[in-house]
Amino acid sequence: MTCWLALLCSCLPARAGVLTKPELVKRFPAPLMVGDKQADLPVWPLFKQNATATELVGYVFESIDLAPLPGFAGVPINLLVAIDPKGSFLDVAVLSHHEPVFLDGLGEAPLFAFVAQYKDLSLKQHIAIDSKAKRLRAPDAGHAYLDGVSKATASVRIINQSLLSAALKVSRKKLGFAQGSDPDQIARIRSDMFEQRTVAQLLDAGLIRHLRVTNGDVEKLFAGSPGAGLDREALARPGDVFIDLYLAVASVPTAGRNVLTAASWNKLQNRLEEGDHALLVMSSGRYGILADDFIRGSVPDRLVLKQDKLPIEMRDLDLEMAFASDSPLPDASVTVLRVIGQAGLDPARPFDFTLPITRNKGIVYPERITRDINFSLQVPAQFYIAPASSDKSWPGIWSSRRAELLVLGAALALLSVALLLQKRLTANGVRFAWFRAGFLLFTIGFIGYYAQGQLSIVNLTGVLQALLARRSLEFMMFDPMTVVLWGFTAVSLLVWGRGTFCGWLCPFGALQEATGKLAQWLKLPQLRIRAHIDARLKLIKYPLLALILGSACLAPALTDKLVEFEPFKTAITLNFVRSWPYVAYAVGLLLASMFVYKFFCRYLCPFGAALALLGRFRLLDWIPRRAECGAPCQTCRHRCGYQAITPAGAVRYDECFQCMDCVVIYNSDEKCAPLILEVKRARTIPIVRAINS
Incomplete structure (x- = not known):
């Protein structure tokens, strides 16, 4: 009878997973939270509320969905598997099986005891089933030894293969193991x-x-x-x-x-x-x-x-x-x-x-x-x-976002031409103000909220950690908007300095500028910090940058907390849908910018600090200056909301956000004091002594 049952079962198609989210909630109760089943892989994320933060605890999945290896009876054994972000097994349990040795002979207790041994083991270990070896050897970071089940050797080997194959697939795709390579995209x-x-x-x-x-x-x-x-x-x-x-x-x-x-x-x-x-x-x-x-x-x-x-x-x-x-x-x-x-x-x-x-x-x-x-x-x-490119590989992702990339490319081309022809762009102050306002709205709406192209200090820490671990940087290619923006920013740093990104292409920076302009329109009091205090406050962002980059090298777990100093994730990536302390922090910075112009950008932004340092290698001092700038004329210095112009008239490019207000003033014979004097001199009618005939 058992043989006929095995033959019948072997003819049946392999079943898909059977678990639902409510069932998983019962298996993983509070303080754990079960997320929605992922679209790209049949796994459920597990979260835990840690104070005000929601942390990823791991992923839960069924082995039959990912590695349906036929068991001794010809039907796949289905296991519930939970792994943490480091690749360690949080839990392994048997959901269903048709193994004759456990149904008709030994009973299920040895089977349950066998799979229980996986808890706290790691995918990074070489896991071997060998009871004799286990008695002689102690497990270490590279090896782990499981007690087998007498008279069920074949079944436990199949369980081990199914479990490891399914877990490896999840770890590659969700945890970044194997450099984040997609297991479905192999040669x-x-x-x-x-x-x-x-x-x-x-x-x-x-x-x-x-x-x-x-x-x-x-x-x-x-x-x-x-x-x-x-x-x-x-x-x-x-x-x-x-x-x-x-x-x-x-x-x-x-x-x-x-x-x-x-x-x-x-x-x-x-x-x-x-x-x-x-x-x-x-x-x-x-x-x-x-x-x-x-x-x-x-x-x-x-x-x-x-x-x-x-x-x-x-x-x-x-x-x-x-x-x-x-x-x-x-x-x-x-x-x-x-x-x-x-x-x-x-x-x-x-x-x-x-x-x-x-x-x-x-x-x-x-x-x-x-x-x-x-x-x-x-x-x-x-x-x-080689694997054919698909929507899962980065060439496929670039292809699927072709329209967005074309829009972004056109916008960057327009911005490049405008900045290269800055004299014509700023010849009319009103026209320039409309152009800048329109482009910043595009930065907020399209680059920020729609295309999710907010560059961040996370980009730098990710690259740094990958280089330290000698991993490939190919993971960056899966975000084409970020790659294109980084490429443009790198070129603009050499030409104009940090101002092009910070002043034109940063969605959160544009959001701050919008709130600042709104405050001015509402006639809210604007605080202009004294020059010597302002200069000291602007230094704060550099130790913050050093702290974050240092933690990326020495304490990666701490880095995840430190990068939250940037509000970009809360305000732009998650659209303020987050725990209230993060939202309060981001909103508080926007409110601060209504009274102190672009408060976060000027004093606290670690990513801006990194760009300021890289921008020191720029090729051009692109802001035009006259001999009268600073001596005696102080118009541009007083009008500069970033306080990036010294009393001597020199521009501090590492603190310049390329708003170009000073360039508008420079080209205006109604705002630039030296030009106003020239106009007055031209209009002066010389007094000539009359000659009597």
Whole structure:
């Protein structure tokens, strides 16, 4: 009866997840809060209210939605999985299963006890199921060992594969693991491409990796440690081979078909499903990748595969392989390892392998000393198909936002022409005022609220942390508006300084200017801070910048709190829909700007401080000056709302917001004192003494 039930279940399609948000709310009660199911991936975010802040606790998902691996009965085991932002398991529970060994034999208690072991383990650890190993080894940052279930070996292995594959997919897409690469956008091996090559040519191409280690090499690894001198054979014969290993990506036809016989190649293909990878490990010497007590079909612990620092499980296929005739490859120990497609192994990225070597010191409670030999393999580009761009990859995102980018490009082009032709732009003060007001409204409405193009100190801390971690900066490409604005800002810094962005393209800055103008229209009192106090207040933003950038290097967790000093996220990104303290802070800054012109921009903005420093490398002193500026004329200085002009008439470009009011004055014979005097002199009628005839 059980066999017929298994056969019937295997014919049924894999079910989708069954949980709903109300059910999850019951499983994760207050103080936790369950968010809405995500559109791009079937996961629910978990939040927690921490004082006034709402923090992301993790993500909850069902394994059947992401890695529906058939169980022993042919039906996927469905697990509830919760992981935190660091990739640690908050909870793992069984939702449904059809495993005969747990239904008819052992009962479900061993199954529940097995999955409970995952709690507090991390995706960054190499998780192995080996009760004997667990008794001998202590878990560490890189390894974790689970007790298996006797008589249910196959079932617990499938559970482990399903759990890790689903969790890796979520961590890549939601937590930024593997440099934030989309697991649905990975390369695929070209199954239709085959080239006749020798083993030497495969080695040169990188399809086979050779590693030769002698006894002496291993002894050097343990030098200066408690493991030194424990291997008598290594000391006696240091030149002998410890391991001579060849590793081939056998799922690449050019590698597999050239190395194996036709019968072995076909046998291997029959054991692989679409998206799977096969690694052929051949070795000789006194050390092999399979320990003496290794159980066929399980995961070897003497060879570890990682990609982007995330462990990828490899499982022995228990296949006997025959090599093509006259193959120089060693056949003393041959193992075929399978990586399932759901693990997300990307053939376009390096395969990083570790060969851990362990020595024991002591008898009763032996001390285990482990040293790693690391090597990598890179599949050449001609043997895989790069992922086609889609809406999920950044080229697809740029394509989908083409209209917005065209509007932004046209606006930036208009602004560039206007600023380059500033004399004509400012020739008429009223016309210039309308132009500036219109552009600032565009900045608030389109760049800010519609396109979400607010540049921020977060952009700098994100780049800094990525560089420190040696991660790719490709994540920036997923926000095309930000990239375009950064490119334009970088050029404008070289030409005009910080003022172009701060005065024209910053949505929150434009919002502050709008509130300031509104206050002037309402005839609210305007406070002009004394020059020496104003100069000191303007220095505050530089220590704030240093504090935020320093925390990005030394305390990233603190950075998330410090960047909230900027109100941009609250006012622009979230449109004031946030906890009341954040809203009160942002609104308070806008109210302050109604009395002290652009208060936050001038004194507190850390991003403005960064642009001010970068703007010191500008090429032009673009604001025109006359000899009379500052001596005796003080008109521009008194009219400058930013107090960026010194009593001597010089412009402080690091505090200039390119409002161009002073340029309007400079070109106006009704506002500029030197021009007014020239006009008066031209109109003076000289007195000429009359000559009597």
